[in-house]
Amino acid sequence: MEFNIHSIVFLIFSVITLGGGLGTVTSRNLIHGAVYLIVSLFGVAGLFILLSAPFLAAIQVLVYIGAIAILIIFAVMLTRSMTRMTEIYNRQWSLSLVVSALLFVLLLVGIILPVWGPGTANAALQPSELVATTVDLGVAFVDGNQFVLPFEVASLLLTAAMIGAIVIARDRD
Amino acid sequence: MQECIDIFNTFAGCLTASGADPGLAQFLSILLGVVLVAMGPLVIVIFLIWVERKYAARVQDRLGPNRVGPFGLLQTFADALKLITKEDITPAGADKLIYNLAPIISVVSVILIWAVVPISPLHIGADLSIGALYFVAVGSIGTLAIMMAGWSSNNKYALLGAFRVVAQLVSYEVPLVFSLLVPVMFAGTMSMQGIVEAQLGMWFIVFSPLAALIFFISTQAETGRAPFDLIEAESELVAGYNIEYSGMKFGLFFAGEFLHVFTNALIFAILFTGGWLGPFVYQVPALGIIYLFAKGSIFYLLSLHLRNTLPRIRIDQLMSFNWKFLVPVSIANLILVAFLWKVIQLIGLLPGPENASDFLAHLPAAIIMLVGNLALTVVVLQMLRNVGRRAVAANAVSTPANAELDDQPYSLPVPH
Structure with a gap:
């Protein structure tokens, strides 16, 4: 593996992402956990930039750091005794162990084996010929031959979620 | 003649040669480029603090800083020295790491915006x-x-x-x-440089003054300035989120806020009034810096004037103003603008790239957009008027003596 600026930056962002993730699950202070989560999400945004996907990186910062992480912090602030956790594990640890093990296997089978698994060791990885810009992404979302249906379904889902939230929060009169 | 591509390539070439x-x-x-882009705003903020204090003083019939240096220009340096030498207090029970990190992130989030501020045809961070x-x-x-x-x-x-x-x-x-989407739609790009160049023939504020107004109001609220300064309402919250901060940590929040106001004024100038565009800017690109800062300063002073002359609104008024007024109006404006823009494109009123800098060629399109915007404004004002009238009427019936204002989102004086 050759060392250039690109791989050093990749290393830095990977450490940020993994370190943040580790901090998230090990800190006993939930606010610290949320801040570590932000660090980890920020590292992912950096990885998106390395992959020449600036749009995804900006959306990562906007949606995950700017909205979801703030929502998480807000929820934690409204929770009692959030900073004095005496135990790392709660009663659901066995269930979460199963889920995370399943997810790990899924990632291993779905992504890592086809690329680095046996039989693919000698085949050189071909970088994609397709160079997509933000304009291409925008066109792909509304083009009838590409992703207009998933895009609209996702929009509908989000709208339904929003209306649901309004209905729950509304005063009954 | 010395060839100049950009400062990075020239400097890198020189270093490699040596x-x-x-x-x-x-x-x-x-x-070097990153440091330059990041240092610029930090230098500017020293001057901005003086402008803001001087302006506030004039509005309040005072002199403002006038002791240190000519016109009190060096006051900020004296203040900075004072802030640095003050005792650095961390309150008992504070979360030290997050407490110390917050002011830094606050300033950095503003400085990061400067990376995409185009200050001339040639000069932009990225x-x-x-x-x-x-x-x-x-x-x-x-x-955050x-x-x-x-x-x-x-x-x-x-x-x-x-x-x-x-x-x-x-x-x-x-x-x-939603209002930011409007200039992006006109320009057909999200690149700041592209948005500025798309305004060669006509500023976007002419195409959609309503979007410009909504953007201005939203940025005023985003920076937490009066009439939206509820996040640090002195009379209710003492100072809000920065109450425990002292010394230079408080100074960072302070500088970050001042810088944010000016940065937003610059962004407004770039999105709606053509940024660095002006006479002879392509012959002498350095003029672009002057044009941009002149335009930005006008909106900055407007923002200062609003801050110093308007009272603070209540938190429920703030939220209803946003969700029941600004959001619906900005969505309606976006739909209207998108529709009109498409119509103009289809009937071929939009000038092509060959006469992109022709003011007259843009005039028919601008008139249609302007009329559409004004029609929407009239409709919105009429609706507001009806709501206000109903509120006043309901108020007169229910509680004539002790007027309760809670049910009125828009309790402005309404002509009968």
Whole structure:
């Protein structure tokens, strides 16, 4: 593996992402956990930039750091005794162990084996010929031959979620 | 004649010629560029604080800073020295790491915006293809800094201020983004440089003054300035999220806020009034800096004037103003503008790239857009008037003596 600026930056962002993730699950202070989560999400945004996907990186910062992480912090602030956790594990640890093990296997089978698994060791990885810009992404979302249906379904889902939230929060009169 | 591509490549070339490793030379030159872009705003803020204090003083019939240096120009340096030499207090029970991190993130979130501010045809930190989106994304980090400061201070007033911040800043981001979409749609690009160049023939403020107004109001709320300064309402929250901060840490919040106001004024100038565009700017690109800062200063002073002359609104009024007025109007405006823009494109009124700088060629399109915007404004004002009338009538019937204003989102004086 050759060392250039690109791989050093990749290393830095990977450490940020993994370190943040580790901090998230090990800190006993939930606010610290949320801040570590932000660090980890920020590292992912950096990885998106390395992959020449600036749009995804900006959306990562906007949606995950700017909205979801703030929502998480807000929820934690409204929770009692959030900073004095005496135990790392709660009663659901066995269930979460199963889920995370399943997810790990899924990632291993779905992504890592086809690329680095046996039989693919000698085949050189071909970088994609397709160079997509933000304009291409925008066109792909509304083009009838590409992703207009998933895009609209996702929009509908989000709208339904929003209306649901309004209905729950509304005063009954 | 000396060839100039951009400062990075020239500097890197010089370093390589004097024997440095090419990779290292490039790294150093980019580092230099980053430092330059980041230092610029920090220098500007020293002057901005003086402008703001002087302006506030004039509005309040005072002299303002006038002792240190000519016209009190060096006052900020004296203040900075004072802030640095002050005792650095961390309150008992504060979360040290987050407490110390918050002011830094607050300033950095503003400085990061400067990376996509085009200050002349040649000079921009990074002309990202997603510049406008980057502006929104980076701006949302500022909310996080205030949340962290409010929570980690271990103070109920700070926490109350932080709660208000989430409600206010996250809400006002919605009309901000909707009005930001309008110039992006006109320009057909999210690149800041592209948005400026698309205004060669006609400024976008002419195409959609309503979007410009909504953007201006939203940025005023995003920076937490009066009439939206509820996040640090002195009379209710003492100082809000930054109550426990002292010394230079407080100074960082202070500088970050002042800088944010000016940065937003510059972004407004770039999105709606053509940024660095002006006479002879292509012959002498350095003129672009003057044009941009002149335009930005006008909106900055407007923002200062609003801050110093308007009273603070209540938190419920703030939220209803956003969700029941700004958001629907900005969505309606976006739909109307998109529709009209498509119609103009279809009937071929939009000038092509060959006469993009022709003012007269843009005139028919501008008139249609302007009339559409004005029609929407009239409709909105009429609806507001009806709501106001009903509120006044209901108020007169129910509680004639002790007027309760809680049910009236728009309790402005309404002509009968």
